[in-house]
Amino acid sequence: MKRHLISAADLSRDDALLILDTADELARISDRSIKKLPTLRGRTVVNLFFEDSTRTRISFEAAAKRLSADVINFSAKGSSVSKGESLKDTALTLEAMGADAVVIRHGASGAPHRLAGWVRGSVVNAGDGTHEHPTQALLDAFTMRRRLGSLEGRRVTVVGDILHSRVARSNVLLLSTLGAEVTLVAPPTLLPVSVGSWPCEVSYDLDSVLPKSDVVMMLRVQRERMNAAFFPTEREYSRRYGLDRERFARLKEDAVVMHPGPMNRGMEIAAEVADSPRSTIVEQVANGVTTRMAVLYLLLGGADLGGEDQ
Amino acid sequence: MVFCLAEAVSRARTSAHAVLEGPDINRALIRISHEILERTKGGEDVVLLGIPTRGVHLARRLAGHIRQFEGHPVPVGSLDITMYRDDLRTKPARPLGRTELPSDGIDDKTVVLVDDVLYSGRTVRAALDALNDLGRPRAVQLAALVDRGHRELPIRADYVGKNLPTSKSEIVKVYLEEHDGRDAVLLLKEEDK
Structure with a gap:
């Protein structure tokens, strides 16, 4: 797997199958009484949402929390973005707070790609303009x-x-x-x-x-x-x-x-x-949490790749 | 398989010595099954949980023996510990194994964890944490085919197939019919240069 998930085209067949197989195993956890794993304890996931979203944001939040990561939610409304802060400055602020992964939704196609060049952590594209999801x-x-x-x-x-x-x-x-x-x-x-x-x-x-x-x-x-x-x-x-x-x-x-x-x-x-x-349609929502857990686990669960793509 | 092994051995400049071979493994498992039955008064409320990959096969074999001796089946399952490991950050993310609990669950049961090799004890530590999230067993016991020593945590096995004194530079490899096409436990030693 690469360090970021920006486009579905970045995934080889093996990567995609690894994510789906991992999700298959993780799906069993939602049947348990304790739906939490300690795997990402001490890691921070920032949800950076510049566009409205209910299910994607909640889904990523639930996924990160089930893996015991700390979640910081950021939405453009009510933040310094409305005072004119640029994406880069917002990114650097998050970086300074020690984000291990940034989940970004943005109205402009290509925003996650730009962001990936500015932060050390993993970037997960949660929808950019009319480009990818x-x-x-x-x-x-x-x-x-x-x-x-x-x-x-x-x-x-x-x-x-x-x-x-x-x-x-x-x-x-x-x-x-x-x-x-x-x-x-x-x-x-x-x-x-x-x-x-x-x-x-x-x-x-x-x-x-x-x-x-x-x-x-x-x-x-x-x-x-x-x-x-x-x-x-x-x-x-x-x-x-x-x-x-x-x-x-x-x-x-x-x-x-x-x-x-x-x-x-x-x-x-x-x-x-x-x-x-x-x-x-309802199944897709439940599966969304499981699949995003698999993505976060595979991006953050292993060794820190130290900023280089593997 | 034999070819692969030979290749691995020659590449690492090691020599392989078979500690248990063929029927030896099943003899050890039969003894362990009897010990489990003895310690648990006939295996009532026992659940065998294997730790993937080879622990699961061992757990199934133990269950087969117990069924043969006592005439009643014991529930078998698997317990994947990947998400609970303490060394996740040392390697790229690993693929997950399967956790499958018997339909009756593990609450108030005597859970026997089954693994192939007991070494640092860290796998068992992770398994205990994983169990904690799955239910509340009445007791947890540990069965290992090989105990090779060098514990790093205060953990011991209740049932051991073979105590094998090793040095840390040696490697213990377990091969099982179901997974590797043959039964054997090998001790790989690095040769003197």
Whole structure:
């Protein structure tokens, strides 16, 4: 493993499998009455969140605490960032406080990469702009593996706002490393220009892809980033790209439905689909803690690599 | 396996001497099973917990023998101690082993920890900490196939397959059929130059 987790592309197949296998063992701990391990005692994890987040921040916090690390939460609101402090100065402040790992979410793509050059500890990307969200991809892969077994040769369809989605990019990179075949489905306006160079297929027609899919991952339509006319109306989007009851009925019998949350019920996914036993949406949240524990353990649990990538 | 071993031996300029071979290991395990039954009055409420990797195989074998002698099964499980080690910071993060407790748990049971080699005692210390987070056994005992001495903590074994006086520069290797394709305990010595 490298010292930082910035992009899903940094993970080799062996790294990814090591994280998933470690998470498998750690998942057993959530069934115990004492859900705590002493492994990261005396280590400090800083959650540096410049963007709003509920589940990712709480998930990282729970993961670090279950490994007995000290957690410092930092959110841009109510901090010196609103007085105009730069990312670098914030980073140096945290560094001076002795952070062994910094978990960062930032609105600008590439912020974690910059941060990694400034701090001595490990940097974990918890979502940067429209770039990547590697731990989400890991927990998605972990969830798929628990439901379906090996991902080799499995067909995964990712539907929705690919253009603004860091989850989609990380998932495509990780899943192709793990041997799954990914198809992206979206209106042409919601696909990034560079999508041709991604290791995946692209389609504009959801109905033709659904019957062959083992996994259907619905993405949220990110209203806060919809600053241009990407589609005519929400109703039309929902009719062509939403997972409603009829489309759900045409899925393979053992296919699973995923959503990274938060959902817009009735828009990209129908409420009854989201609540069906084949949907993994609640499972994904629980798996998020386990997967992040595995990542923190593998980055911080061993010897200090002394600032050099191994 | 034999080839690999030969290679390792020649590279480290060591000589290998077999301490226990083939049936010797099972004889020791049979004796330990009898001792466990004796000490625990027929093995009631006993839970065998092996420490991965080879301790788990040894625990399963002990359980097999006890079942043969007494006619009732004893619960077997595994206890991974990786997350409780005191030397985690000396190496890159290690992959985890499996912790699997019998369905009845360990509360109010007599837990017998099973490991292949007892050396510094640090593994057992970690295992005791791990047990603490899993429940409250009535008593904890320790079985080791080989006790090679050089304890660094006040820990001793209740059941020992073979006491093996060693020097710290020697290496004790345990091979088990289930994991390595044969049964043997080897003592590797560094040769005089």
